[in-house]
Amino acid sequence: MIKPIKEIILAVEGLTVSFNGFKAVDDFSMYIDEGQIYVIIGPNGAGKTTVLDLICGKTRLTSGSIKFDGKELSRMKENKIVHAGVGRKFQNPSIYENLTVFENLELSYPKARTATGALFFKRTEEIVRAVENVAQEIFLDEFLHIQADLLSHGQKQWLEIGMLLIQNPRLLMLDEPVAGMSVTERQKTAQLLRRIAGGRSVLVIEHDMQFVEDIADHVTVMHQGKVLSEGSISKVKNDPRVIDVYLGH
């Protein structure tokens, strides 16, 4: 059987940003396929988080282009980028600690957040079903009515992933999703991301190499704002330049 050619969902080309003359990201390019888990690794200060900031519109590029599903993102406002289908999770979970898991997910459901949606908001069958489905995906179906501050650190991270999933993004960007998690939680997160990636693309920044091995379809190593090496995990792991600047430390 001929393998179908995957569509590119995100094309980043020649991405450059300067902060007072310092190029944090320097002529960086990457292409993410539909359904792919794409991982960026590299030493501290390599420019990884800045790449996510540029894609989600938090930081404006100096030059280059960011095309998502054919649309140029670099001139769009942050909320328009979210609407276009790009979801981003930051390093620290930003959940509503005093609300339940159910309420956190419900609030993130797109229809519950529009101006009219908020005024005439009713807990419809559709919302309840969406919340329950996502809760099951993120291993929190038995915690729906627990207040979020009572969750473990790992469960809070999953809840925030769920709050993005319920918005049905086509590209999900996660900055160090397993930092501070137990080994079991890391394994479950890998399982979760593999399942998510069936229907959408996932861009992950991570330092935990075991986790990277468990999830990555493609690895790009960044160093000083540029691509140092890329390809399969086994290729980059054995690249002497990667060992020299990152893995050997």
Ligand SMILES: Nc1ncnc2c1ncn2[C@@H]1O[C@H](COP(=O)(O)OP(=O)(O)OP(=O)(O)O)[C@@H](O)[C@H]1O
């Ligand atoms: N808004 C900004 N203004 C000035 N310098 C910045 C800004 N954002 C990032 N930088 C600098 O750009 C460089 C890249 O930072 P970035 O956070 O992207 O690295 P990183 O690869 O994500 O590192 P880490 O693994 O530590 O998170 C750093 O030297 C940082 O100090």
